[in-house]
Amino acid sequence: xxNKNYETVAYYxxxxxxxxxxxxxxxxxxxxxxxxxxxxxxxxxxxxxxxEVKNIDPEIQxxxxxxxxxxxxxxxxxxxxxxxxxxxxxxxxxxxYDLSHKENSRAVTKRLSxxxxxxxxxxxxxxxxxxxxxxxxxxxxxxxxxxxKNNLKGLKVANYYxxxxxxxxxxxxxxxxxxxxxxxSNPHFMDDLLAASGADNxxxxxxxxxxxxxxxxxxxxxxTRLVSNxxxxxxxxxxEVIATECPTCHSGLEMHQIRAEKKFGTKSNVxxxxxxxxxxxxxxxxxxxxxxxxxxxxSTTLLRSKGFK
Amino acid sequence: MKTISQIDEALATWKAxxxxxxxxxxxxxxxxxxxxxxxxxxxxxxTLIKSEGxxxxxxxxxxxxxxPSFNACRETCREAIYNYNLxxxxxxxENAAANIVKxxxxxxxxxxxxxxxxxxxxxxxxxxxxxxIRLLEV
Numbered sequence: 001x002x003n004k005n006y007e008t009v010a011y012y013x014x015x016x017x018x019x020x021x022x023x024x025x026x027x028x029x030x031x032x033x034x035x036x037x038x039x040x041x042x043x044x045x046x047x048x049x050x051x052e053v054k055n056i057d058p059e060i061q062x063x064x065x066x067x068x069x070x071x072x073x074x075x076x077x078x079x080x081x082x083x084x085x086x087x088x089x090x091x092x093x094x095x096x097y098d099l100s101h102k103e104n105s106r107a108v109t110k111r112l113s114x115x116x117x118x119x120x121x122x123x124x125x126x127x128x129x130x131x132x133x134x135x136x137x138x139x140x141x142x143x144x145x146x147x148x149k150n151n152l153k154g155l156k157v158a159n160y161y162x163x164x165x166x167x168x169x170x171x172x173x174x175x176x177x178x179x180x181x182x183x184x185s186n187p188h189f190m191d192d193l194l195a196a197s198g199a200d201n202x203x204x205x206x207x208x209x210x211x212x213x214x215x216x217x218x219x220x221x222x223x224t225r226l227v228s229n230x231x232x233x234x235x236x237x238x239x240e241v242i243a244t245e246c247p248t249c250h251s252g253l254e255m256h257q258i259r260a261e262k263k264f265g266t267k268s269n270v271x272x273x274x275x276x277x278x279x280x281x282x283x284x285x286x287x288x289x290x291x292x293x294x295x296x297x298x299s300t301t302l303l304r305s306k307g308f309k
Numbered sequence: 310m311k312t313i314s315q316i317d318e319a320l321a322t323w324k325a326x327x328x329x330x331x332x333x334x335x336x337x338x339x340x341x342x343x344x345x346x347x348x349x350x351x352x353x354x355x356t357l358i359k360s361e362g363x364x365x366x367x368x369x370x371x372x373x374x375x376x377p378s379f380n381a382c383r384e385t386c387r388e389a390i391y392n393y394n395l396x397x398x399x400x401x402x403e404n405a406a407a408n409i410v411k412x413x414x415x416x417x418x419x420x421x422x423x424x425x426x427x428x429x430x431x432x433x434x435x436x437x438x439x440x441x442i443r444l445l446e447v
C-alpha cells in the first residue's frame with residue numbers, strides 16, 4: 001500500500017465511457033475488481049459540462065461538475081471521486097478551482113443547487129482523482145508487480161496522456177510536488193504503472209501534445225495532421241502500441257489514424273489501447289474481458305503474437 | 310523567414326546532417342520562424358528577447374500574452390528545447406541521432422499546431438487552455 005488509500009471511491013464514468021469509451025469503462029471496472037478496489041458509481045450523475053458548456057457559459061459548467069461532487073460527497077459520503085476521462089477529471093478540477101477562487105462561481109453554484117434541490121458543493125469537500133492516481137496511489141508499482149500474472153515484457157509502449165490531464169497546471173495543485181507526485185511537464189504515472197506491468201516504455205516526445213481534440217469534427221484536417229504526427233512519432237520511437245488514458249484522445253487517435261491514411265495517404269501501424277486494458281492483460285484477464293475486441297484499432301493479432309489471449 | 314507551409318514541407322523531407330548540433334540549430338530555427346509567422350500575422354514584432362536562455366520560449370511567451378490557447382503548445386516548445394539541449398550537449402552521443410528524430414517531430418507539431426491556429430484561431434481554446442480560467446488571470 002502507498003501513502004494514499006482510494007480502496008473505495010465514487011466512480012464518475014461520464015458520458016464518453018458509456019459510449020465510444022465503453023472498453024475503457026469495462027477495463028477500468030475489471031481492473032478494479034482484480035485489484036480488490038471498490039467503485040461506487042455516482043448516483044444519477046450528469047454531464048460534467050465538457051467543452052461545449054464551458055464554451056457557452058463556464059459558470060454553468062462549474063455548477064454541473066459541482067453537482068457530481070455534491071452527490072458523491074453529501075449523498076454517498078465519499079472522500080474521493082475517480083474520473084477516468086480526462087475531460088471529466090479536468091472539469092471537476094476546474095470547478096474545484098473556480099469554487100476556491102471566484103465569488104461569482106460560488107454564488108451561481110449555490111443558486112442553481114438550491115433550485116435543483118441538492119446540497120451546495122463547497123470547495124474541498126471531496127478530492128477528485130484520475131484512474132492513474134487511483135491505481136498508482138492505492139496499489140503502487142510494487143503492489144502491481146506482485147499481482148502481475150502475465151507480464152507485458154516485449155511490448156513496446158508509447159504513453160500518450162493528452163492535454164487535459166496536466167493543463168492548465170494551476171488547477172492541479174497536487175502535481176509538481178516533488179518525488180512521488182505527478183509532473184505536469186513530463187507526466188509519468190502511466191509509464192510507471194505499465195513499467196511495473198513489464199512493458200517496455202519507449203522514449204516518446206509528444207506525451208501531452210495537442211491532438212486538436214475539440215476541433216476533431218469542425219476542423220478535421222487540422223486534427224488529422226496533428227494526430228498523424230503523434231502516431232508517426234510513436235512509431236519512430238519504436239512503439240507497437242500507444243497507451244491512452246482518455247476516451248477522447250483514444251477515439252481521436254483511432255479515428256484520425258484511419259482518416260490520415262484515406263485523406264493524406266499517411267499509414268501507421270501502431271495500435272491504440274487503453275492503459276487499463278494493458279494492466280488487465282498483465283493481471284491475467286482475457287482480452288475479451290477488458291474489451292480489446294471493442295476498440296476500433298485492431299490490436300488482437302499483435303497481442304496474441306505476444307502471448308495474450 | 311520561411312512561411313509555415315514552406316517549413317512544413319521542409320520538415321517533411323528533412324534529413325539530419327552529419328553534424329547533429331548543426332541539425333538541431335536548424336530545427337530550432339524552424340520552430341522560431343513558425344512563431345514569428347504567428348506574431349507577424351497578429352501585427353506584432355517578434356521579440357529578440359530570450360526566455361530561460363532561448364528565443365523560442367521568448368517568442369512563445371510573447372505569442373501567449375492575452376491568448377490562453379497558445380499554452381497548448383508551451384510544453385511542446387519546452388520539449389523542443391530539452392531535446393535541442395540533449396543533442397547540443399554532446400552531438401556525438403549514442404542517442405543523439407534518436408533525439409534529433411524526436412526534435413524534428415516536435416518542431417513539426419509546433420508547425421502543425423500554429424499552422425492550424427492560423428486557420429482556426431480557436432484551436433486549443435476550450436480544452437487544455439481552459440480559456441475562462443486564463444482570462445481570469447490576465
